[in-house]
Amino acid sequence: KRRQHRSIPSPPGLPIIGNLHQLGDLPHRSLWKLSKEYGPVMLLKLGKVPTIILSSSETAKQALRDHDLHCCTRPSLAGGRELSYNNRDISFSPYNDYWKELRKLCTREIFSAKRINSTQPIKDEEVKKMIHSIAESASRKTPVNLNEKCLALSVSIVCRTAFGVIFEGNVLSNDRFNKLIREAFEMLGSFSASDFIPYIGWIIDRLTGMQGRREKTGQDLDAFYEQIIDLHKEEKEVGSEDFVDLLLKLEKEEAVVGNDKFTRNNTKAILMDILLAGIETSSGTMTWAMAELARNPRVMRKVQSEIRNKFGKRELISLEDIDQLQYLRMVIKETYRLHPLAPLLLPREVMTEFEIDGYKIQPKTHIHVNIWAIGRDPNIWKDPEEFLPERFFDSKIDTKGQSFELLAFGSGRRICPGMYMGETMVEFGLANMLYHFDWQLQEGMEVEDIDMEECLGFSAGKKNGLLLLPVKYLDH
Ligand code: HEM
Numbered sequence: 001k002r003r004q005h006r007s008i009p010s011p012p013g014l015p016i017i018g019n020l021h022q023l024g025d026l027p028h029r030s031l032w033k034l035s036k037e038y039g040p041v042m043l044l045k046l047g048k049v050p051t052i053i054l055s056s057s058e059t060a061k062q063a064l065r066d067h068d069l070h071c072c073t074r075p076s077l078a079g080g081r082e083l084s085y086n087n088r089d090i091s092f093s094p095y096n097d098y099w100k101e102l103r104k105l106c107t108r109e110i111f112s113a114k115r116i117n118s119t120q121p122i123k124d125e126e127v128k129k130m131i132h133s134i135a136e137s138a139s140r141k142t143p144v145n146l147n148e149k150c151l152a153l154s155v156s157i158v159c160r161t162a163f164g165v166i167f168e169g170n171v172l173s174n175d176r177f178n179k180l181i182r183e184a185f186e187m188l189g190s191f192s193a194s195d196f197i198p199y200i201g202w203i204i205d206r207l208t209g210m211q212g213r214r215e216k217t218g219q220d221l222d223a224f225y226e227q228i229i230d231l232h233k234e235e236k237e238v239g240s241e242d243f244v245d246l247l248l249k250l251e252k253e254e255a256v257v258g259n260d261k262f263t264r265n266n267t268k269a270i271l272m273d274i275l276l277a278g279i280e281t282s283s284g285t286m287t288w289a290m291a292e293l294a295r296n297p298r299v300m301r302k303v304q305s306e307i308r309n310k311f312g313k314r315e316l317i318s319l320e321d322i323d324q325l326q327y328l329r330m331v332i333k334e335t336y337r338l339h340p341l342a343p344l345l346l347p348r349e350v351m352t353e354f355e356i357d358g359y360k361i362q363p364k365t366h367i368h369v370n371i372w373a374i375g376r377d378p379n380i381w382k383d384p385e386e387f388l389p390e391r392f393f394d395s396k397i398d399t400k401g402q403s404f405e406l407l408a409f410g411s412g413r414r415i416c417p418g419m420y421m422g423e424t425m426v427e428f429g430l431a432n433m434l435y436h437f438d439w440q441l442q443e444g445m446e447v448e449d450i451d452m453e454e455c456l457g458f459s460a461g462k463k464n465g466l467l468l469l470p471v472k473y474l475d476h
Pocket residue numbers: 090091092103273274275277278279281282285341342345346347407408409410411413414415416417418419421422423426
């Protein structure tokens with residue numbers, strides 16, 4: 001009760017910009033350090049915007065479970081607005097009837113286990129292609145860039161299963177596409193002055209070139225969606241339509257979703273969600289897992305033995321097989337703990353006042369949950385900096401949104417709807433890469449030389465290429 005009258009701990013800021021300068025290049029790390037001094041509920045002023053940072057599993061639980069309904073809308077931010085055709089997608093839409101209906105529709109048509117499992121033959125084909133291309137590098141004894149391999153795998157799986165198009169030879173070149181996705185992520189992840197600094201913020205965005213980059217990224221992505229839509233011009237037989245056909249049908253019928261008449265912009269906004277939310281997250285998780293395994297040869301040997309001893313000689317480790325791979329699952333959980341791809345989740349905005357730890361949180365305040373900090377909390381995890389999958393042995397902690405120690409997919413109403421799609425892609429890709437190849441460091445390199453630098457901004461992917469030498473297992 002006494003605490004209710006205290007103000008929320010808050011690091012001192014500067015006039016106009018408040019605490020913006022304290023975010024640094026890697027905000028999740030800067031905020032983690034600040035939280036050690038100011039505690040698990042911390043109030044920052046980002047320019048004019050009050051922002052709460054939650055850095056413990058207990059405070060995350062209070063916000064995302066106990067008070068989810070008070071804070072499950074999203075703030076409208078310049079980057080998201082530009083790329084989502086004015087928040088017409090799922091991720092950036094405010095909490096309203098449009099979001100509810102759209103999320104339901106996408107869950108039924110694309111995210112459900114039934115839909116995902118029905119696309120397994122496509123995934124089998126794409127994983128076989130990947131194994132084949134890695135095997136070529138193995139026979140030439142040339143290293144493989146795992147960032148690129150994992151990205152190519154998620155791009156081709158998502159483009160084929162969700163958009164019904166084969167990526168290679170049909171849409172953008174690999175290089176241009178990868179750059180575009182990276183740039184889009186940076187746009188969504190960077191703090192934009194116009195969101196936080198009244199009156200002059202938009203001038204700053206113009207002077208720094210931020211506004212120009214945002215518009216260019218928006219235009220390039222728009223051209224990409226046009227290509228996908230063009231590939232869907234021909235009418236298909238009933239029953240053979242894919243997800244894009246369904247969206248185009250909604251447009252044609254002038255369907256009303258929530259209170260919004262469904263137009264071409266709605267279609268494109270939804271394509272953006274799948275593209276940006278689905279590809280980098282899955283490929284980034286696979287890359288981090290491979291980097292950690294390369295740095296921890298004991299764990300690498302153990303996970304490979306599990307897969308190889310269970311299944312003997314196989315062309316492909318199938319999705320059903322993966323149910324038996326308990327240690328692989330632990331390796332993936334440990335990767336989510338240390339390298340969550342959305343380390344601050346997506347921002348939420350408070351709709352009605354509520355309390356966390358006795359502190360009053362006011363409407364319009366933004367909320368970030370620092371799951372990167374929670375993954376390193378020594379009160380929860382013994383030796384938190386160590387990659388130790390065994391910590392999940394006999395543990396009930398999972399990533400489904402009820403274990404607030406491990407929130408890689410978020411929790412509450414805004415939990416990631418693509419969780420099953422993402423998890424199966426990661427498990428399937430990793431199981432096969434680990435089964436078919438041994439992975440060696442390049443000559444002259446030691447495990448300590450593997451760099452673990454993160455990308456700038458809000459998505460914490462691996463910044464530099466992970467180059468490892470594949471050696472075909474069955475040739476041994
Ligand atoms: C390993 C893979 C993935 C990870 C780690 C991941 C993680 C996340 C996280 C942390 C959020 C924010 C949750 C919150 O704010 O509480 C999110 C939201 C979202 N994700 Fe994922 N995701 C993955 C895969 C996917 C895939 C494959 C798709 C779709 C193809 C997808 C679509 C979405 C969408 C649409 C949202 C916004 C949900 C909303 O605001 O209602 N994700 N994801």
